[in-house]
Every structure is written in structure tokens, then in C-alpha cells.
Amino acid sequence: MGCSVNYTGVPSQFSLTCYWLGGYPAPQLQWENDGKILSNGTLDTLLVTLNSSEYTDKPKPTCKGQHTITNEIKVDTCNVHLGYPNLQSHALRTCIKGENVTLSCSVFGANPPAVITWLRNVSNPNVEVRSGAKYQIVQIGNDSFLTIVNCSKEEDEGNYICKSENGVATKEIYIWLDVTTPHNIVGLVSAIMILFLVVVALITGTVLYCDPQIYIKANPFRKGESEVLVLVESEEEEEMQQVGDSVVNTPYTDAEPSTPAVANGNIYKHEVLFHSPPDNISSDLLSEVSEETEGEHLEEDF
Incomplete structure (x- = not known):
């Protein structure tokens, strides 16, 4: 039974x-x-x-x-146990103009099982929404989904009604659809890009101005201005480098600056360094070195 x-x-x-x-x-x-x-x-x-x-x-x-x-x-x-249908849905939905939006409605507690229909609150009595090119209705179990294609503010904004009835009772729930106009995304992105380029230009200019290794001193637009080129002879540069290396590597004992000499209107400054001979050097070699050194000094005096 x-x-x-x-x-x-x-x-x-x-x-x-x-x-x-x-x-x-x-x-x-x-x-x-x-x-x-x-x-x-x-x-x-x-x-x-x-x-x-x-x-x-x-x-x-x-x-x-x-x-x-x-x-x-x-x-x-x-x-048998008879049950009223109870509805659950979101009271507010938002759609961007030109896009699609889906409204959902769920029913529970109904016995016998309820039938769900969608209505538009645009007239009295309300107009039933049917599936087609503009509206698509899909029901899965106790859940019903209404998809509005290419929503517009003039035609689609307003109240939608999810209606559930099973013979024992009839229940309705209202859903408000708000259609908004999209913002000017292109203008906003352009403004952000311009601001970004300005910041990059300021940072680059600051770095080029403050760093002497990168700062560009030459102006390509100026004309008729002379440029000064300083040349350094390679032989003099090598001699200066050798003197500097000998000073660093040789044990320092005493130094005495010599009096600057004037020749042909130019002043040359020489520095005489005195070094102590090693302890194991022979007396004959030491006397020869002393004689050569005295001879060089005499030649310089002449």
C-alpha cells in the first residue's frame, strides 16, 4: 500500500x-x-x-x-505530509549595459514539488517571462535560473518575480535588476599611462642630472662654440705611473724636496728620494753606486 x-x-x-x-x-x-x-x-x-x-x-x-x-x-x-514552498534568492542584482546577467531562485520544503515561473512586474497582471532569444530559463532540481541577454536600462531594469506554486500554496519573491552604464575605462587607463610616463621622465631626469658619470654635458643644439681638448703624452704618463709604483713598493727612509728649478719660463718640481742599501751588499758595489750617484748630481748642477 x-x-x-x-x-x-x-x-x-x-x-x-x-x-x-x-x-x-x-x-x-x-x-x-x-x-x-x-x-x-x-x-x-x-x-x-x-x-x-x-x-x-x-x-x-x-x-x-x-x-x-x-x-x-x-x-x-x-x-502524506503537505508542505508550503519556501523561496530563496538575492533581492538585488546588477548588470552592466550590453552584458548578460543571470537571476537565480531556489525553492525548498514544498510537497508536492513546486513549479517555478518567472514574471515581469511591468503591467497588471504581471507578464510571464518565457525562454527565447532575449531570456533563457533553465531549471535544475529545485533551482531555477533566468539569464537576460544583452541587458538594457530601458527594457530590462526593474522588478522580476520568482513565483512558486504547488497547489498547497503560492509564494513569490521579488528581485530588483539594476542596469548600470560602463565607465570610461579607456580614458582612465590613458590617464594612468600618462601619469606613469611623467613619473618615469622625472626620475630619469633627476638621475642624469645628479650622477656625473651619466650626466650629458654636451648640447647638440648649440653652434659655433669651441671645445677644449687636453692631451697627455703617453710616455710622461708611463713615467709618472712607474714613479708612483716605486714609491709604494720601496721601503721609505727619508725624503727631502728639492728647490724648484726654472727653465724656459716653466717651473719643474723634482722630488729626491734616499733609500738605505741592504745589509748584505758588498762594499765595492756600494762605492760604485755612490760614485755614479755623485756623478749624476754634478751633471744636474751643470
Whole structure:
């Protein structure tokens, strides 16, 4: 024996079905609600149609069945639980003009299962939304989705109604769709790029001005100005380098600056360095070096 409840498709109307199959003779079936007999008969399946106004949710509708075989009586019962549909959705949705947006609506707690429809609150009575090129409706289980293609502020902004009905009750929930105009993204990006280039130019100019290794002193636009080129002879540069290296590598004992000499109007400054000979040098070699040094000094005096 079994029971079921179904929505007939007529608002505020549902049907109760009770069946007990396989017995002979046919059983006696009876629907009751809150002690009140709704319908009865001797048959395998008993169907009764009720309006929601006749239904009270205190007890559950019950079907009683009785099989009589000779002197044996078999009794069975089943019942159904009726439930109101409850809706859940987002009260506000936003769509950018020219794009698509999807509204969703979920129903729970409904028995029999509810049917979901979408309406537009643009007239009285409300206009039902049907699937097509502009609107696409998809229902998966107890969830319904309405997709609005290429939404516009003039045609699509406003209230949308998700309506759920199962014969026991009818519930509605309102969803407001706000259509906004896209901002000038191109202008904003251009302003950011210009600001970035200005900052890079300022940083580059500061670095080139402050760093003497990079700063460009030459002006390609000036004309008629002379340039000064300083030449240094390679031989003099090598001699100066050798003198500097000998001063660093040789143990320093004493130094005495010599008096600057004047020749041909130019002043030359020489520096005479005195070095102490090593301890293991021979006396003959030391005397020869002393004689050569004295000879060089005499030549310089002349």
C-alpha cells in the first residue's frame, strides 16, 4: 500500500493518490483528513482532488485500506505530509549595459514539488517571462535560473518575480535588476599611462642630472662654440705611473724636496728620494753606486 501527492497544474489545487495493488477482490480505500472523510471506494487506486482552502496542516492526510478474504480482514494505512514552498534568492542584482546577467531562485520544503515561473512586474497582471532569444530559463532540481541577454536600462531594469506554486500554496519573491552604464575605462587607463610616463621622465631626469658619470654635458643644439681638448703624452704618463709604483713598493727612509728649478719660463718640481742599501751588499758595489750617484748630481748642477 502506498500514498502520494501531486500538483495538478491548477492554482491552489492538488491531488492525493492511494493504491493497494495485487489483491482480489479489490480493497476498500478511504482518504481522511482531521477525522473528515474526503473520499472512499472499492478499487485498487483511489484519487481525490483537493483545494488548498480545504486543507489544514494540523494532521496529515491519511489513507486507510481494508482487504477482506473469506473471514480474514487485513488493514493498512499510509499518509502524506503537505508542505508550503519556501523561496530563496538575492533581492538585488546588477548588470552592466550590453552584458548578460543571470537571476537565480531556489525553492525548498514544498510537497508536492513546486513549479517555478518567472514574471515581469511591468503591467497588471504581471507578464510571464518565457525562454527565447532575449531570456533563457533553465531549471535544475529545485533551482531555477533566468539569464537576460544583452541587458538594457530601458527594457530590462526593474522588478522580476520568482513565483512558486504547488497547489498547497503560492509564494513569490521579488528581485530588483539594476542596469548600470560602463565607465570610461579607456580614458582612465590613458590617464594612468600618462601619469606613469611623467613619473618615469622625472626620475630619469633627476638621475642624469645628479650622477656625473651619466650626466650629458654636451648640447647638440648649440653652434659655433669651441671645445677644449687636453692631451697627455703617453710616455710622461708611463713615467709618472712607474714613479708612483716605486714609491709604494720601496721601503721609505727619508725624503727631502728639492728647490724648484726654472727653465724656459716653466717651473719643474723634482722630488729626491734616499733609500738605505741592504745589509748584505758588498762594499765595492756600494762605492760604485755612490760614485755614479755623485756623478749624476754634478751633471744636474751643470
